[in-house]
Amino acid sequence: MAEKQDIKMNQFQVVTDAPYIYVELADGSQGKIKKSDLVEVIRVAMPVATQASKGLMSNKGFFQGNTIEDIADYNNSIGAGTYSHTVDLGNGNPTGILFVIHGYRYSSHVDIPAGNGKLAIKTIRPTGELLHDWRTIDFTKD
Known part of the structure; x- marks a missing residue:
């Protein structure tokens, strides 16, 4: 059985897609997260885009502005x-x-x-x- 070797991060293979992303946890240990779960974490943490701030498009559709009455x-x-x-x-x-x-x-x-x-x-x-x-x-x- 082949022995696992540590690979330096700057030697990692560059990819454009993967099912998991490897992360460092708060206690310093390593973990992995599904790409779909990471997207959900980012979506929840990022604000909705408005005229005043950058962010993601609301899952409710376009930004609803005020009613133009004048x-x-x-x-x-x-x-x-x-x-x-x-x-x-x-x-x-x-x-x-x-x-x-x-x-x-x-x-x-x-x-x-x-x-x-x-x-x-x-x-x-x-x-x-x-x-x-x-x-x-x-x-x-x-």
Whole structure:
């Protein structure tokens, strides 16, 4: 039977996936944890991402922002997430749900009307510069 040898950590094989991760416990001994269990530990310990802080996406979906009740509370630099609104955002929809999606180079605001109205979309740079003002799509039949 071959004798086990200690291997220095800087000599470990580099891998991109493994079922277990080896760890050092609080008492200095070694242990192993399943990758799926480690992910759960990190998920519980890390906050949910919001406009003000980095973190993980909530398991409840997009960040739910405040209700926009005054046009002064809405601008092109609003944080990513979902918002209810009870004021026309400049697209003809007096009430609805606003999805704000940020990409690396562009952001989109997608407004879904509550009741009558048209789906409205506008595109913005991360600086807040408007690229395309509200464009609407009407799904009603004549």
